Amino acid sequence: MNEWLTTFADRWTDIVDSSLQHITLSLIALFWAILIAVPLGILLTRYRKLAGLVMGIVSVLQTIPSLALLGFLIPVFGIGSVPAILAMVAYALLPILRNTYTGILDVDAPLLEAGRGMGMTRSQQLRMVELPLARPMIFAGIRTATVMTIGVATLASFIGAGGLGDLILRGISMVDTGVILAGAIPAAVLAILFDLLLAWVDRMVTPKGLRIRKEVN
Template sequence: MRLVDFLSNNGSELLVKTWEHFYISLFAILLGIIVAVPLGIALTRIPRVAGFVIGVVGVVQTFPSLAILAFFIPILGVGQIPAVTALFFYSVLPILRNTYTGVKDVDKDLIEAGRGMGMSSWERIKGIEVPLATPIIMAGIRVSTVYLIGWATLASFTGAGGLGDYIFLGLNLYRPDYIIAGAIPVTILAFLTDLLLGRIEHKLVPKGIQQSEKAA
């Protein structure tokens, strides 16, 4: 009954909190894609540096999320900016690692064929390497996005809003209805976003690769 009462009294606010949670996560993952995909491609050109860079990013991701949030608050203040910045750091590793692996493992014969056709390095990246690596890159983006939607509950500590407000308020007040009202939309949001990214992946992956995967 408490949950029903909560929804009847806070239904509109719940929608606002869900939207806040979504765009905080979305902004962070978009920043991660913008940084990690080009960096992953660039690292395939300098493999000696790749291991070091990916290792450093991996170490950063092992830092406790609350510690990263606390680190950025004195620099960026409170609100959504420190929350998005902290989530951005957590988004980078899966996307970077998958982009590097996917592009690096593209069949070298295909790259040589492109070079033999007179394609420039940029044309080979755009026309051969990235399209063939898209399934692996998208896998990293999907994993990172699902994680970020869950981690975005911690944005409540910086006053950024989102569904974490309900979860932590429920913990402080010993109100399970608040906790459930925050946790269930997070789960649904992660599930729906993953489905949407799956559809986007299906559109981006070349049909030849999809057919070969089905045949395998």
């Protein structure tokens, strides 16, 4: 235990630098995944015949091993952060896309009928009825994608993109458990912290009445 603490103390600056790289890679990937998956999920609720095909394609991306996907991207994009971010985006798409699609479809039909009765257009219904009601489901998908992305980001070091995976690889090559933990523990902590942060944001943006009802249930 003392050896591990000594390793953490000696490599503190490396851990901080690698953590910042890890966070940057993860946030960029999440930004693009949300930007792609949420509008696509909304679009699929309007063209449901395409939903099965698109969901199937995105699901296939999830079945490709992370290292293999990185290997496929290297000949096209080279090494560095670009192929790493593309791979993370590919893995983050499914939970956000599926939850956006399901959340909007689960909106009660009578509420949509009431909106139409009030003269709302489709875009107004989406903005004022469907998205607010589907938001908890969409947030749940984003939380799942966040944890997955932070985990996949540890593999970015295999193609020179940096992050906490550098410390893990260094520890493996040195057969040093302390160095491995110096990369693995901060990665796990980051995943937990980001999940808790998103849960807090979700709670804060939930109207007070719905929040109280959810806590009572």
